[in-house]
Amino acid sequence: MSSSKDVAQLKSKFEKELGEGPWDETWESIAKLSPELFDASVNLIAVPRKKRHLSPKIQQLMSIAVDASSTHLFLPGIQQHIKAALAEGASAAEIIEVIELTGTLGIHACNIGVPLLVEVMKEEGIYDSHPTAAKPYDPEREKLKAEFTKNRGYWHTFWEDFLALDPEFFKAYLDFSSVPWLKDVDGSGKGGGVLEPKVKELVYCAFDAASTHLYVPGLKLHMKNVLGYGGTPEEIMEVLEIATQLSLHTSNVAAPILAKELGM
Numbered sequence: 001m002s003s004s005k006d007v008a009q010l011k012s013k014f015e016k017e018l019g020e021g022p023w024d025e026t027w028e029s030i031a032k033l034s035p036e037l038f039d040a041s042v043n044l045i046a047v048p049r050k051k052r053h054l055s056p057k058i059q060q061l062m063s064i065a066v067d068a069s070s071t072h073l074f075l076p077g078i079q080q081h082i083k084a085a086l087a088e089g090a091s092a093a094e095i096i097e098v099i100e101l102t103g104t105l106g107i108h109a110c111n112i113g114v115p116l117l118v119e120v121m122k123e124e125g126i127y128d129s130h131p132t133a134a135k136p137y138d139p140e141r142e143k144l145k146a147e148f149t150k151n152r153g154y155w156h157t158f159w160e161d162f163l164a165l166d167p168e169f170f171k172a173y174l175d176f177s178s179v180p181w182l183k184d185v186d187g188s189g190k191g192g193g194v195l196e197p198k199v200k201e202l203v204y205c206a207f208d209a210a211s212t213h214l215y216v217p218g219l220k221l222h223m224k225n226v227l228g229y230g231g232t233p234e235e236i237m238e239v240l241e242i243a244t245q246l247s248l249h250t251s252n253v254a255a256p257i258l259a260k261e262l263g264m
Contacts, residue, residue, distance in 0.1 A: 060085035
């Protein structure tokens with residue numbers, strides 16, 4: 001436990017390393033209950049902020065992606081990082097684009113489920129006789145594949161069976177996931193959204209790497225895409241550092257509850 005003097009010293013370090021904005025009763029509770037954890041947590045957050053392979057604004061956008069992902073939805077973090085991103089110069093268009101990108105996480109139900117469905121179909125002996133599975137694409141499916149490749153900038157084999165089995169839902173997802181890649185933000189008519197492709201791919205990396213999701217095929221794919229758009233291993237590593245900070249949400253949520261029960 002820390003004395004009020006110790007807490008004041010810890011707060012001073014916190015504000016020196018991370019700024020005044022993030023300090024609240026959550027961090028005060030952690031400082032009182034476990035100054036050791038508090039100190040280590042501040043150091044963990046500070047590493048990418050000191051190295052800055054990504055700008056402070058982009059770092060905050062990555063944190064929004066981790067906290068706003070449907071497998072986490074950590075409201076205090078979303079609020080904190082949106083506020084911080086705005087303070088770092090992010091526009092509303094940039095933040096909503098991160099939200100649009102992060103909202104695609106749910107498609108991994110199909111990315112995981114379709115290969116398993118195909119496996120079961122083969123085991124049950126109905127795959128080869130299926131009217132569209134393992135068959136050459138018809139013109140409509142070829143069109144959808146070409147459209148996906150154009151809109152999203154890549155194609156991967158894990159889309160093959162999905163498109164073969166369910167072109168209607170594939171098209172709906174194509175339209176949904178293409179929003180941040182196609183929308184005309186500046187009125188020029190060029191589309192492309194507001195964030196550069198490398199940053200878009202880093203957003204995918206952020207929520208795929210988060211410990212509440214850990215979607216390995218997507219993470220590897222989007223890492224490759226980042227490098228293909230001119231990104232660096234150091235930038236990807238910094239996204240992983242930011243995603244790791246999800247660990248701190250355990251104490252962010254639990255410490256104030258304990259402090260309240262103890263009357264602190």
